[in-house]
Amino acid sequence: MNGIYFDNAATSFPKPESVAVSVVNYINNIGANPGRSANRRSIEASDIVFECRELLAEKFGLKDPLRAIFTLNATDALNTAILGSISPGDHVITGGMEHNSTMRPLNSLESRGIIELSVIEKRQISTEDLMAVIKHNSKVFILNHASNVTGDVQKTTDLFNLCRKKKIITILDAAQSAGTINIDMHKDNIDILATSGHKGLYGPAGTGAMLINDSYDYETFVPLKTGGTGSSSESFSQPVFLPDRFESGTLNVPGIAGIAAGLQYLKDNFSKDDIITHKNRLREMFLDGCSTIEGFTSYRSGTINTGVVSFNIDGIEPSRLSMLLGDEYEISGRPGLQCAPAAHIRLGTFPAGTMRFSFGLFNTNDEVERAVTAIKKIAKSIR
Amino acid sequence: MRDIILFHNSSEAIWASRVFRKQSIDYKMISVPRHLGSDCGYCISVPDSNTGPALESMKNTGIPFDRVEKNVAL
Numbered sequence A: 001m002n003g004i005y006f007d008n009a010a011t012s013f014p015k016p017e018s019v020a021v022s023v024v025n026y027i028n029n030i031g032a033n034p035g036r037s038a039n040r041r042s043i044e045a046s047d048i049v050f051e052c053r054e055l056l057a058e059k060f061g062l063k064d065p066l067r068a069i070f071t072l073n074a075t076d077a078l079n080t081a082i083l084g085s086i087s088p089g090d091h092v093i094t095g096g097m098e099h100n101s102t103m104r105p106l107n108s109l110e111s112r113g114i115i116e117l118s119v120i121e122k123r124q125i126s127t128e129d130l131m132a133v134i135k136h137n138s139k140v141f142i143l144n145h146a147s148n149v150t151g152d153v154q155k156t157t158d159l160f161n162l163c164r165k166k167k168i169i170t171i172l173d174a175a176q177s178a179g180t181i182n183i184d185m186h187k188d189n190i191d192i193l194a195t196s197g198h199k200g201l202y203g204p205a206g207t208g209a210m211l212i213n214d215s216y217d218y219e220t221f222v223p224l225k226t227g228g229t230g231s232s233s234e235s236f237s238q239p240v241f242l243p244d245r246f247e248s249g250t251l252n253v254p255g256i257a258g259i260a261a262g263l264q265y266l267k268d269n270f271s272k273d274d275i276i277t278h279k280n281r282l283r284e285m286f287l288d289g290c291s292t293i294e295g296f297t298s299y300r301s302g303t304i305n306t307g308v309v310s311f312n313i314d315g316i317e318p319s320r321l322s323m324l325l326g327d328e329y330e331i332s333g334r335p336g337l338q339c340a341p342a343a344h345i346r347l348g349t350f351p352a353g354t355m356r357f358s359f360g361l362f363n364t365n366d367e368v369e370r371a372v373t374a375i376k377k378i379a380k381s382i383r
Numbered sequence B: 001m002r003d004i005i006l007f008h009n010s011s012e013a014i015w016a017s018r019v020f021r022k023q024s025i026d027y028k029m030i031s032v033p034r035h036l037g038s039d040c041g042y043c044i045s046v047p048d049s050n051t052g053p054a055l056e057s058m059k060n061t062g063i064p065f066d067r068v069e070k071n072v073a074l
């Protein structure tokens, strides 16, 4: 299937070839359950899983690879982080551009009277904004690093420094930023980082990770799921040690083999700012190309961006625009609210939403030019 | 004779094995012998002359472990 894929914020495509090779190699040649017995295949499977932990730890500045925990996706990592770190009566703070994978668990906790919640209703949050909502029982600050609607990156350094001083746990939703923005959990004072494995890290769909800072006392952190770990099997209690505390049941080894290949590909082929530079070049090209279109609005701000653009054309619903782009030009983006109604409320685009293009490693100038031409034609056809 | 290094879980054991491989420390990954634990996971058997360097390299890397059993007949 050909066509242009601009939906990398949902999941990246295509993946580097080595990702599928690695997944298939595990399925066809290794196959065993890691950590469950000492046969050669099981050891090889464990080795692949551990290699991925090492690559994740290195990517996000962790010393201890055992603190890289595999999850189903970023949503699962966020739920584990949120539900594991709060207690009844805690005050929780979050930002104004959050994805529903943060808003829904928080809203559920608040509506059941378990937590108090403050949402800082801003696109960019300042230390003054944060200071204004901190209370004596503020326990956790959860923040989306980069909006999946606009690509805007939230500056976290000062905010998280303040949290450190106030002994507030920091949880970063790095679903959109991981692999694109350089993150160091120590320098950036991030206690828990949640990410997808299938977006900027280029692993297969349905993968994710939760990383716990080397200095974070994870023993106070309650696991969301418990079960068989292949360790301490004589006990009915969940082990305290990592990664078993947060990893029950058989791991998604094909997926993890794929994330490892994705991370290795990024490490071998790109240096620090290459990826963000590439994505932003395409984004700027697209925005420049569309700037002369009558009725074209993009919701840009001056901040660093992950290569995502949300836009609208007067007189056409995002869902219809998406259909025309798909049917007539084979261009895939994502219309609507992108699972982030809070962000659209901030932008003033709720409830219809926007059309979103999110650029990836393998998109080209030519594809952007073709998309600009397509949008010009569609805009003209409705005038 | 050989000693056995026991870990809390197989992830720690795998981590140690990766470090031993890099540092050419002779080791063998084996199932935990029944009389030493009830687990289905792995432990590492090393010639007793290697136990010191193996533990030293684990300490330097920060790899947690449970305990060492000396002179284990396999």
Ligand SMILES: Cc1ncc(COP(=O)(O)O)c(C=O)c1O
Residues within 6 Å of the ligand: A009, A010, A073, A074, A075, A076, A099, A101, A144, A146, A147, A148, A173, A175, A176, A195, A196, A197, A207, A208
């Ligand atoms: C900002 C943000 N957080 C969380 C998620 C959830 O990611 P996943 O689909 O891996 O659960 C997404 C996915 O689009 C996202 O954009």
